[in-house]
Amino acid sequence: MFLNAITMTYLDIYIDHYIKAWHLFIISFIGGIITNFIFSYIYPEMTSVGGSPAIFVLLGLICIMYSRL
Numbered sequence: 001m002f003l004n005a006i007t008m009t010y011l012d013i014y015i016d017h018y019i020k021a022w023h024l025f026i027i028s029f030i031g032g033i034i035t036n037f038i039f040s041y042i043y044p045e046m047t048s049v050g051g052s053p054a055i056f057v058l059l060g061l062i063c064i065m066y067s068r069l
Contacts, residue, residue, distance in 0.1 A: 004051055011058045018065060024058075031057030 015024055035053030039046060 004055060007055050008051075008058075011055070011062065014062065015058065015065075019061075027061060028054045028057055031060075 012024075019027075032051070032054040035057065039053070
């Protein structure tokens, strides 16, 4: 949980210069929902995967933004 909070803080500081907050929220929200649907399809007995999918969505966004520079 602590590592997730630190990662989210870093990602927010890094991405804040490039993208508006509500865009960031929408990307994280939709990415988290899609990831949770995929995990629930693969592992139907699982009820939640926590906030890690949203962090991985943001890390993927950083990779995409960095590759376009």
